[in-house]
Amino acid sequence: MTARLIRWARKKSLWVLHFNSGGCNGCDIETLDLLTPRYDIERLGILKEPTPRHADVLLATGPVTRQSRDRLLRIYEQMPEPKRVVALGACACSGGIVADGYNVVGGIHQVLPVSLFLPGCPVRPEAIIDALVQLQELI
Amino acid sequence: MGILTALFQLFMFPGVLFLVVAALLASWLDRKMVALWQARVGPPWYQPFADLIKLLAKEDVMPAGGSTALGAALPIFSLACTLAASLYIPVFGQAVGSFPGDLVVVLFLLSLPSLGQFLAGWLNPSVYGVIGGNRSLLQYFAYEVPLLMGMIAPGVLSKSLTIDILTTVQHPWRWHLFMLPVGFAISLLGLIGKLKRVPFDIPNAKSEIGAGPLTDYSGRKLALWQLTVALQTLVGLHLLVDIYLGGLSPARAGWGVPVFALKTLMLLAVLSLVQVLFARLRIDQLSTIGWRLLVPLGLAQLLFSIWI
Numbered sequence: 030m031t032a033r034l035i036r037w038a039r040k041k042s043l044w045v046l047h048f049n050s051g052g053c054n055g056c057d058i059e060t061l062d063l064l065t066p067r068y069d070i071e072r073l074g075i076l077k078e079p080t081p082r083h084a085d086v087l088l089a090t091g092p093v094t095r096q097s098r099d100r101l102l103r104i105y106e107q108m109p110e111p112k113r114v115v116a117l118g119a120c121a122c123s124g125g126i127v128a129d130g131y132n133v134v135g136g137i138h139q140v141l142p143v144s145l146f147l148p149g150c151p152v153r154p155e156a157i158i159d160a161l162v163q164l165q166e167l168i
Numbered sequence: 169m170g171i172l173t174a175l176f177q178l179f180m181f182p183g184v185l186f187l188v189v190a191a192l193l194a195s196w197l198d199r200k201m202v203a204l205w206q207a208r209v210g211p212p213w214y215q216p217f218a219d220l221i222k223l224l225a226k227e228d229v230m231p232a233g234g235s236t237a238l239g240a241a242l243p244i245f246s247l248a249c250t251l252a253a254s255l256y257i258p259v260f261g262q263a264v265g266s267f268p269g270d271l272v273v274v275l276f277l278l279s280l281p282s283l284g285q286f287l288a289g290w291l292n293p294s295v296y297g298v299i300g301g302n303r304s305l306l307q308y309f310a311y312e313v314p315l316l317m318g319m320i321a322p323g324v325l326s327k328s329l330t331i332d333i334l335t336t337v338q339h340p341w342r343w344h345l346f347m348l349p350v351g352f353a354i355s356l357l358g359l360i361g362k363l364k365r366v367p368f369d370i371p372n373a374k375s376e377i378g379a380g381p382l383t384d385y386s387g388r389k390l391a392l393w394q395l396t397v398a399l400q401t402l403v404g405l406h407l408l409v410d411i412y413l414g415g416l417s418p419a420r421a422g423w424g425v426p427v428f429a430l431k432t433l434m435l436l437a438v439l440s441l442v443q444v445l446f447a448r449l450r451i452d453q454l455s456t457i458g459w460r461l462l463v464p465l466g467l468a469q470l471l472f473s474i475w476i
Binding site for chain 1: 199203206207208209210211212214215217218219220221222225226227228229231296374375378379383384385386387390
């Protein structure tokens with residue numbers, strides 16, 4: 030009973046932290062669309078949080094560069110359990126067009142365990158909402 | 169029988185359980201109204217409950233350098249102060265306890281969570297927390313004096329500092345709102361400052377300093393902080409309704425509950441509307457407003473209520 034209640038609460042209250050580890054800012058603008066009246070993710074109980082300590086989901090955009098690799102890891106480690114990672118956009122999924130760059134490590138999955146890959150360049154806001162709803166089903 | 173009644177009042181109605189559920193529902197209404205005014209859909213009614221349960225069940229990380237016993241005690245202390253203050257504030261005309269001069273004690277108890285947030289900010293190793301804590305202390309000095317003046321003015325006018333007496337003396341249409349409108353406005357502004365809501369959300373300015381004093385809190389402790397804020401909102405509104413809007417009056421017997429609830433909801437709607445309409449002020453602007461505008465007005469209102 031308690032476990033079911035907690036599971037329900039975790040499903041219905043995803044707090045999201047958004048971090049760009051070296052992308053072009055395109056996906057970041059699309060994630061900000063989620064807060065606008067047109068898409069409004071608060072109706073699904075999803076809030077954007079300013080600090081990793083409050084967050085349940087890490088929305089990671091952009092390829093992981095060598096410089097941001099440690100920061101990404103550190104932010105992930107600051108998040109309290111249970112936590113999930115969503116790789117947002119083509120670069121986050123695989124490294125994208127800059128995958129062969131001298132300063133690029135690759136996709137988010139080469140650094141962190143990723144629950145959901147969401148390709149697109151940039152990702153559409155509808156697709157992000159769909160991904161977050163699918164993430165709710167995963168919990 | 170007496171003990172059972174007292175326990176029921178303490179823990180069920182109008183005590184802890186009722187207040188927690190009502191405060192969470194009020195925070196949903198607040199979020200929903202803000203969303204509707206911004207042409208959004210807004211969260212479903214169970215959202216604050218889901219948030220609270222999720223946070224209670226989440227891992228509790230305390231960062232190195234911040235994991236003191238005080239850091240863990242502060243949210244509990246703040247919650248306890250808010251709940252203790254709520255015992256003396258009549259809800260639907262019923263308070264758990266009442267004694268001569270309880271208004272002063274309630275105002276003191278309600279001011280302690282702000283100090284708790286200041287200490288919480290300083291305990292954090294995070295810079296955002298330190299800045300947030302600093303700001304909440306500065307804000308505390310700016311809003312607390314006008315708030316006290318605004319809340320005491322009806323007491324001076326009606327020659328009592330007991331909330332119960334202050335509420336009943338207004339029956340049916342001798343509301344303090346009509347006699348001391350300036351005092352009501354000052355109290356409302358002070359309450360917004362105490363609750364750290366827009367336009368006085370300087371200590372936890374999301375786009376500048378993370379979550380302010382609560383930046384490094386997670387899990388259960390964050391849940392307690394959020395519950396404290398929700399309870400503070402409801403308890404503060406109840407206090408305003410009791411002191412300025414006449415509590416249950418002008419209702420006849422049996423109609424007190426909807427009238428009281430309606431008044432509380434109206435005040436909550438005012439707070440939400442202010443949240444939508446205004447942007448955040450800077451801390452120096454708040455200090456200026458507090459000391460150069462609200463304090464003289466509050467003094468004038470006090471003198472007026474002494475002479476009248």
